[in-house]
Amino acid sequence: xxxxxxxxxxxxxxxxxxxxxxxxxxxxxxxxxxxxxxxxxxxxxxxxxxxxxxxxxxxxxxxxxxxxxxxxxxxxxxxxxxxxxxxxxxxxxxxxxxxxxxxxxxxxxxxxxxxxxxxxxxxxxxxxxxxxxxxxxxxxxxxxxxxxxxxxxxxxxxxxxxxxxxxxxxxxxxxxxxxxxxxxxxxxxxxxxxxxxxxxxxxxxxxxxxxxxxxxxxxxxxxxxxxxxxxxxxxxxxxxxxxxxxxxxxxxxxxxxxxxxxxxxxxxxxxxxxxxxxxxxxxxxxxxxxxxxxxxxxxxxxxxxxxxxxxxxxxxxxxxxxxxxxxxxxxxxxxxxxxxxxxxxxxxxxxxxxxxxxxxxxxxxxxxxxxxxxxxxxxxxxxxxxxxxxxxxxxxxxxxxxxxxxxxxxxxxxxxxxxxxxxxxxxx
Amino acid sequence: xxxxxxxxxxxxxxxxxxxxxxxxxxxxxxxxxxxxxxxxxxxxxxxxxxxxxxxxxxxxxxxxxxxxxxxxxxxxxxxxxxxxxxxxxxxxxxxxxxxxxxxxxxxxxxxxxxxxxxxxxxxxxxxxxxxxxxxxxxxxxxxxxxxxxxxxxxxxxxxxxxxxxxxxxxxxxxxxxxxxxxxxxxxxxxxxxxxxxxxxxxxxxxxxxxxxxxxxxxxxxxxxxxxxxxxxxxxxxxxxxxxxxxxxxxxxxxxxxxxxxxxxxxxxxxxxxxxxxxxxxxxxxxxxxxxxxxxxxxxxxxxxxxxxxxxxxxxxxxxx
Numbered sequence: 001x002x003x004x005x006x007x008x009x010x011x012x013x014x015x016x017x018x019x020x021x022x023x024x025x026x027x028x029x030x031x032x033x034x035x036x037x038x039x040x041x042x043x044x045x046x047x048x049x050x051x052x053x054x055x056x057x058x059x060x061x062x063x064x065x066x067x068x069x070x071x072x073x074x075x076x077x078x079x080x081x082x083x084x085x086x087x088x089x090x091x092x093x094x095x096x097x098x099x100x101x102x103x104x105x106x107x108x109x110x111x112x113x114x115x116x117x118x119x120x121x122x123x124x125x126x127x128x129x130x131x132x133x134x135x136x137x138x139x140x141x142x143x144x145x146x147x148x149x150x151x152x153x154x155x156x157x158x159x160x161x162x163x164x165x166x167x168x169x170x171x172x173x174x175x176x177x178x179x180x181x182x183x184x185x186x187x188x189x190x191x192x193x194x195x196x197x198x199x200x201x202x203x204x205x206x207x208x209x210x211x212x213x214x215x216x217x218x219x220x221x222x223x224x225x226x227x228x229x230x231x232x233x234x235x236x237x238x239x240x241x242x243x244x245x246x247x248x249x250x251x252x253x254x255x256x257x258x259x260x261x262x263x264x265x266x267x268x269x270x271x272x273x274x275x276x277x278x279x280x281x282x283x284x285x286x287x288x289x290x291x292x293x294x295x296x297x298x299x300x301x302x303x304x305x306x307x308x309x310x311x312x313x314x315x316x317x318x319x320x321x322x323x324x325x326x327x328x329x330x331x332x333x334x335x336x337x338x339x340x341x342x343x344x345x346x347x348x349x350x351x352x353x354x355x356x357x358x359x360x361x362x363x364x365x366x367x368x369x370x371x372x373x374x375x376x377x378x379x380x381x382x383x384x385x386x387x388x389x390x391x392x393x394x395x396x397x398x399x400x401x402x403x404x405x406x407x408x409x410x411x412x413x414x415x416x417x418x419x420x421x422x423x424x425x426x427x428x
Numbered sequence: 429x430x431x432x433x434x435x436x437x438x439x440x441x442x443x444x445x446x447x448x449x450x451x452x453x454x455x456x457x458x459x460x461x462x463x464x465x466x467x468x469x470x471x472x473x474x475x476x477x478x479x480x481x482x483x484x485x486x487x488x489x490x491x492x493x494x495x496x497x498x499x500x501x502x503x504x505x506x507x508x509x510x511x512x513x514x515x516x517x518x519x520x521x522x523x524x525x526x527x528x529x530x531x532x533x534x535x536x537x538x539x540x541x542x543x544x545x546x547x548x549x550x551x552x553x554x555x556x557x558x559x560x561x562x563x564x565x566x567x568x569x570x571x572x573x574x575x576x577x578x579x580x581x582x583x584x585x586x587x588x589x590x591x592x593x594x595x596x597x598x599x600x601x602x603x604x605x606x607x608x609x610x611x612x613x614x615x616x617x618x619x620x621x622x623x624x625x626x627x628x629x630x631x632x633x634x635x636x637x638x639x640x641x642x643x644x645x646x647x648x649x650x651x652x653x654x655x656x657x658x659x660x661x662x663x664x665x666x667x668x669x670x671x672x673x674x675x676x677x678x679x680x681x682x683x684x685x686x687x688x689x690x691x692x693x694x695x696x697x698x699x700x701x702x703x704x705x706x707x708x709x710x711x712x713x714x715x716x717x718x719x720x721x722x723x724x725x726x727x728x729x730x731x732x733x734x735x736x737x738x739x740x741x742x743x744x745x746x747x748x
Binding site for chain 1: 448525526527545547548549550552553557567568569570571606609612635637638640641
């Protein structure tokens with residue numbers, strides 16, 4: 001394994017107070033040293049003007065394998081991940097069949113190792129078949145390497161089942177990631193509000209999300225399971241998570257790029273690339289989610305990368321699939337939503353994409369940090385690079401993305417996983 | 429014969445997908461054009477050559493009788509060739525997508541596609557994927573523009589507003605507002621023409637969000653019935669309701685039905701409209717539907733003239 005010297009970059013180590021201009025040496029797949037005059041290495045990457053950060057982590061992606069390999073595979077998804085600067089991603093279990101057995105967890109890990117790009121870590125299903133009735137074999141999946149449990153795509157509707165899930169996962173200190181959506185209020189295809197009324201489209205009220213968060217906070221109050229709110233989208237949801245944190249509960253939350261940047265106004269014109277679940281909500285909700293990120297109520301950022309074939313999107317809004325791809329544009333979108341308007345400093349953005357998600361899913365070997373001795377997952381980001389989103393250049397197999405044509409500032413240029421460069425922008 | 433240009437306005441839209449995007453001038457122009465075509469239906473030979481050699485296809489992905497027949501007859505009176513396409517027993521029932529279906533139909537050489545579909549935005553999606561003109565004949569709960577126009581036309585005729593100035597007219601729309609494309613198209617059309625509009629229905633079917641269109645929202649029919657000039661009673665669409673939005677038909681009729689008692693409290697010359705098909709005895713009393721204040725059959729007659737005008741204008745716009 002060759003040694004790599006990243007020279008003259010600005011080191012963004014969330015454990016440190018400030019970014020520092022320094023060199024970083026990688027040897028034997030580990031971070032060997034950070035400092036000046038570190039000597040020679042087999043390869044030197046000149047990172048002048050760039051940020052050197054822990055490898056970016058996305059704890060919410062859909063890689064569609066097994067079952068829908070035409071949309072995405074572990075291989076294509078991992079390629080999209082490194083192209084977006086991500087070294088570790090957590091894939092959701094709503095595959096066909098769902099990831100609800102030890103064997104399926106092993107399959108993901110084996111396939112991730114075979115592909116050898118990003119670390120793809122599986123999230124196991126919370127209930128068998130993601131049906132919300134019986135607990136899946138959580139203990140076995142946890143032992144095999146599932147990093148969390150979720151029925152993502154749906155929430156666990158039955159309060160009794162959810163209570164058992166919280167109790168059972170608490171036993172292993174395993175986190176639960178909940179897609180918060182009360183099904184009796186669901187069934188729509190966009191946010192319920194003025195725009196849905198104008199368009200004549202059935203709406204999903206934000207209360208669908210808020211009710212389940214509120215219920216789970218109450219259920220978890222005397223259990224204390226690690227509980228994570230996926231893709232938080234509404235003002236009241238942020239308020240509920242804030243309240244849970246004030247109560248001292250181990251509750252965390254993630255925000256997705258689209259809930260930081262887009263509102264339901266985008267649905268005018270019936271473009272199905274603006275159909276996602278939870279749906280795009282109002283400007284007040286966007287402001288609340290951004291505010292939640294800024295004040296620490298929301299712990300991390302996650303794309304909810306959801307690939308779909310064109311034929312699932314070139315249909316009327318009510319019939320279209322939910323979700324958009326995000327891995328290859330995520331960093332610049334977060335930068336645009338949070339750093340450019342001054343809501344958070346760059347160091348906080350890096351923390352939200354590295355240390356913080358690593359903590360939520362309990363990553364080991366120093367992943368998400370730049371501590372000396374850690375596995376060398378490192379991303380180099382050019383914060384000033386201007387580029388135009390072109391979906392036809394995506395590594396992902398899918399093209400369902402509303403950001404096509406957007407002009408963005410900042411882009412990961414090198415993605416180093418386990419001490420090996422897995423992506424170089426300028427070689428593309 | 430009408431011309432596609434009048435005053436300062438030239439009709440330029442190759443599609444009619446909804447009334448919300450139209451200007452007041454465009455709506456007035458459509459009504460005036462319909463006025464010109466209404467006369468055709470009174471002739472012994474009810475045909476003009478305006479669309480001779482053109483192909484109009486009725487692409488109905490949702491069941492319809494009256495709208496479909498009205499479009500067919502309108503196209504025939506303009507001398508167009510008409511193809512009927514229904515979802516049942518067609519490629520759609522074999523799983524073909526909407527976009528593939530309409531592209532296939534268009535490849536036969538179509539000038540105008542009249543689209544009805546259960547999903548809001550379907551007509552817009554079709555228009556994005558075909559070269560021919562598209563007329564929305566109802567897309568889910570979104571819009572039904574020719575219904576909005578024919579209702580306005582009927583009001584104009586009955587209330588004597590040939591100048592298309594509807595100021596001073598108060599129109600009440602009653603029923604399942606939330607799920608109604610007729611309500612939306614009526615609201616957009618009538619407010620643009622200067623009418624005052626109130627929508628009324630149970631709170632579960634009549635969202636306050638309608639205020640964004642500049643209309644009043646009420647759930648108390650009795651409080652508004654005496655002051656209005658037009659009552660448009662919408663059909664309760666039992667087939668569109670996922671779960672009952674009101675406890676019983678009996679209670680609905682008590683609260684929101686146009687009964688003889690309620691009509692007595694309305695202005696003596698109030699005009700009663702209904703887009704059909706009616707649930708007699710539910711939203712409208714049978715005698716009222718057939719009575720002198722009813723404009724219901726006139727609506728059907730006027731629908732023909734309005735649809736001729738729309739077919740004619742979108743074809744002309746695409747030609748130029």
